[in-house]
Amino acid sequence: xxxxxxxxxxxxxxxxxxxxxxxxxxxxxxxxxxxxxxxxxxxxxxxxxxxxxxxxxxxxxxxxxxxxxxxxxxxxxxxxxxxxxxxxxxxxxxxxxxxxxxxxxxxxxxxxxx
Amino acid sequence: xxxxxxxxxxxxxxxxxxxxxxxxxxxxxxxxxxxxxxxxxxxxxxxxxxxxxxxxxxxxxxxxxxxxxxxxxxxxxxxxxxxxxxxxxxxxxxxxxxxxxxxxxxxxxxxxxxxxxxxxx
Numbered sequence: 069x070x071x072x073x074x075x076x077x078x079x080x081x082x083x084x085x086x087x088x089x090x091x092x093x094x095x096x097x098x099x100x101x102x103x104x105x106x107x108x109x110x111x112x113x114x115x116x117x118x119x120x121x122x123x124x125x126x127x128x129x130x131x132x133x134x135x136x137x138x139x140x141x142x143x144x145x146x147x148x149x150x151x152x153x154x155x156x157x158x159x160x161x162x163x164x165x166x167x168x169x170x171x172x173x174x175x176x177x178x179x180x181x182x
Numbered sequence: 183x184x185x186x187x188x189x190x191x192x193x194x195x196x197x198x199x200x201x202x203x204x205x206x207x208x209x210x211x212x213x214x215x216x217x218x219x220x221x222x223x224x225x226x227x228x229x230x231x232x233x234x235x236x237x238x239x240x241x242x243x244x245x246x247x248x249x250x251x252x253x254x255x256x257x258x259x260x261x262x263x264x265x266x267x268x269x270x271x272x273x274x275x276x277x278x279x280x281x282x283x284x285x286x287x288x289x290x291x292x293x294x295x296x297x298x299x300x301x302x303x
Contacts, residue, residue: 069245108289117278117293118229129291161229168287169242171219173229 070094070164074174080182087149089177091162096142099166106166109138109147111158112176118161122147149179157181184208184216186279186294194273194301200266204279204294205259212237212257217287220253220264222275223296232277234287235262242287269301 071094081087097106105125110118120129122138125145135150149156162174190202202220209216220232233243233253243251252265266273276298280290 106288117280117296118290119293120289120291123289163229163289165288169217169234170244171231171287173231176228 069170070097070167070172072162072164072172072174074160074162074177076177077175078178078180080180081149081152082182083154084151085182087152087156087179089147089160089179091140091145091147091174093143093145093164093166095166097164097166098142105141105145106164106168107138107140107145108163108165110161110163111156112161113158121160152179152181154181184281184283184292186281186292188277188279188294188297190277190297190299192298192300194269194299195303196270196301197268200264200269200273200299200301202264202277202279202297202299203261204263205261206281207260209281209283210257211255211260211262214238215283215285217282217284218255218262219280219287219290221278221280221290223278224272224275230275232264232266236287271301273299274301275299 073092075090107125109122112118126138137148139146159176185207187205194200219234235241235253250267255262276296278296279294281292
């Protein structure tokens with residue numbers, strides 16, 4: 069299994085400031101044949117299902133604000149919120165789909181307002 | 183736009199079988215363009231993939247659950263289902279059904295609201 073490890077487990081950021089969440093995979097999720105990273109990001113608010121934010125590591129899902137961006141390749145990835153808004157308080161998960169149909173998620177990062 | 187809705191008992195006794203159904207609207211479950219899955223989340227914890235199914239009946243299970251798990255599709259009702267046998271308290275979780283449109287498995291675009299299943303006598 070590909071193990072996904074996120075850091076930090078929790079994060080407190082002031083409104084308007086940058087938030088950065090990291091995700092590391094136990095093996096590369098870069099598929100050489102198409103040069104794509106098989107990595108997605110989700111946002112989960114209390115009492116709600118996860119919401120897809122990003123796929124192919126850096127492609128924003130339709131309707132996701134452009135303050136959200138994804139970067140990284142191989143085994144190390146980052147989700148950045150450029151200017152934190154109150155509505156961004158949530159738990160964020162990375163997910164690899166390199167080993168499809170089996171998929172694995174990171175343990176989650178809780179983002180709060182400082 | 184796909185919509186998914188889980189249904190099933192909220193309470194299951196230990197050693198019994200947990201059965202859930204996901205009803206799909208806004209698209210045909212038998213379309214080759216859609217891929218379906220079950221994911222669960224124990225209270226206060228992270229997400230765990232349970233298994234996946236495609237319209238032709240191809241199923242893929244989390245190895246840690248495989249011996250207890252059956253996922254199936256009912257095209258006549260536009261539903262897919264989960265059966266997990268011999269449950270214990272460790273199977274207490276919110277169970278989500280999810281779907282995606284594409285040419286293979288990957289991320290999930292569409293999620294049900296989730297249903298809490300508690301395993302307790």
